[in-house]
Amino acid sequence: MAMGIPGPSELDEAEKPSSVAERPSVRLRESLETLPAYVPGAAGSSPGVYKLSSNEAPFPPLPAVLTAIADAAEDVNRYPLMYADRLAEAIAAHHGQPADRVVVGNGSVAVAELIIRAMCEPGDEIVYAWRSFEAYPILVQVAGATSVQVPNSPDGRHDLEAMAAAITDRTRIVILCTPNNPTGAAITQTELLAFLDKVPSNVMVLLDEAYTHFVRSADPIDSFALLSDHKNLVILRTFAKAYGLAGLRVGYAVARRRLARSLRTASTPFGVNGLAQAAALAALGQQRLVAERVEEIVAERDRVVAALRQQGWETGDPQGNFFWLPLGDMAGSFATDALTAGVTVRPFQGDGVRVSIGETEANDIVLELTARWVARAGSDAGDTIRVGGSLQG
Structure with a gap:
C-alpha cells in the first residue's frame, strides 16, 4: 500500500460510508405519499368465471x-x-x-x-x-x-x-x-x-x-x-x-x-x-354494427333491471352498460358470493356494488344471486334487513 494512504481498518468510524439503509432515499412529492390506488375490476380467477367488474363490452372485436x-x-x-x-x-x-x-x-x-x-x-x-x-x-x-x-x-x-x-x-x-x-x-x-x-x-x-x-x-x-x-x-x-x-x-x-x-x-x-x-x-x-351492439346491451340492461326491481331492489335509473346495488357495508360480502357463483363484480366497500352488463348467462347468474340475497334478507332473524329496497347489514 502506498505511503500516507490509510487502509480501511485505519479509517475513523465517523469517516466510514454509512450502510445503504442509512443513506437518504429519493423522495416523491409529499402529496403523492398518500395517493389513493386505483383498484381495477377483478378478473375471473378460473376458467368459466364471467368478468362483470370493468364495464367492458361482452362482444369480440369487430x-x-x-x-x-x-x-x-x-x-x-x-x-x-x-x-x-x-x-x-x-x-x-x-x-x-x-x-x-x-x-x-x-x-x-x-x-x-x-x-x-x-x-x-x-x-x-x-x-x-x-x-x-x-x-x-x-x-x-x-x-x-x-x-x-x-x-x-x-x-x-x-x-x-x-x-x-x-x-x-x-x-x-x-x-x-x-x-x-x-x-x-x-x-x-x-x-x-x-x-x-x-x-x-x-x-x-x-x-x-x-x-x-x-x-x-x-x-x-x-x-x-x-x-x-x-x-x-x-x-x-x-x-x-x-x-x-x-x-x-x-x-x-x-x-x-x-x-x-x-x-x-x-x-x-x-x-x-x-x-x-x-x-x-x-x-x-x-357505426351501424356498433349501434346494433349497443342496442343489445341496452335491451339486456333493461331486462336485468326490470328483474331486479321485481325482486325488490332499488336500482335507480341506470343509463350506462352497468347497474348499481346500494349494498353499503355488505358490498364485499356480495362480491365474494358473486365470485363463488361464477362472476366478478366491482365492490365499493361502504357504498355499493357495480355490476357490468355482460353475456346473458352471466347476467342470469347475477339475478339468481340477488334473488338469494333477497330471500335470505326475508328469512334472517336480524343480521340482515331490507331498507328502502336495498340490503343493509
Whole structure:
C-alpha cells in the first residue's frame, strides 16, 4: 500500500460510508405519499368465471377492427402519427366539428390527466361528485391540486346545485360524469344547461361522457350542440365502451381551438400507438354494427333491471352498460358470493356494488344471486334487513 494512504481498518468510524439503509432515499412529492390506488375490476380467477367488474363490452372485436390491427402490425417498426391526425379528423367529421378541436390520447383517463395537468397548479381546486369515477381523486392529487368532493344525492345522481355552490375563486375545473360511474345516473340536457349558466366562464366544465351511447333517458344530453355557446365546456369520450376497444386505450376530448392546440403541445409524443389508431379509425367507420351492439346491451340492461326491481331492489335509473346495488357495508360480502357463483363484480366497500352488463348467462347468474340475497334478507332473524329496497347489514 502506498505511503500516507490509510487502509480501511485505519479509517475513523465517523469517516466510514454509512450502510445503504442509512443513506437518504429519493423522495416523491409529499402529496403523492398518500395517493389513493386505483383498484381495477377483478378478473375471473378460473376458467368459466364471467368478468362483470370493468364495464367492458361482452362482444369480440369487430371484424373490420381485427383486419385494421393486422394491417397496422406490419408497420410497428415505425412511429405512429404524432397526434393521431387521421383519427382526429375522422372523429371531428363524425361529430360535425373542426379537426383542430379534437385531442386524441391514450384513453380518456390520459386525456383527463393531460387537461388537469395543463390547467391546474398547487392550490387550485377541482370540484366533482362523489362517489364517481375513482381515477378523479388520483388525477387531481398527482397534479398537486385539491379535490372538492360533493356527495351524490341519495339516488346516486350528481347534486348539481351543491356542485355549483362549491365553486370558489380557486376552482379551475368542475368534472361531470354522465352517466355517473359507478351509480349509473345520467344528467339531462335541461339540468346541464341550468348548471352551465351558473358556472363562471373561467371555470372549465369537463363533461365525461364515457357511457353516453347507452343513454336512453327522455332528455338526453346533446353536448356538441352546447359547445358554441359555452366555451368553457370540454367533452371527454372514449373508444373503450361502446366501440369495444378497452384493451387498446383510445380516448379524446373536444374543446375550443386554442385549448386543444395547447393540449396537443403538452401531450406525450406519439401517445397513441399505431395499432390503437388504426383500430379506432376502423371502429368509427362501423357505426351501424356498433349501434346494433349497443342496442343489445341496452335491451339486456333493461331486462336485468326490470328483474331486479321485481325482486325488490332499488336500482335507480341506470343509463350506462352497468347497474348499481346500494349494498353499503355488505358490498364485499356480495362480491365474494358473486365470485363463488361464477362472476366478478366491482365492490365499493361502504357504498355499493357495480355490476357490468355482460353475456346473458352471466347476467342470469347475477339475478339468481340477488334473488338469494333477497330471500335470505326475508328469512334472517336480524343480521340482515331490507331498507328502502336495498340490503343493509
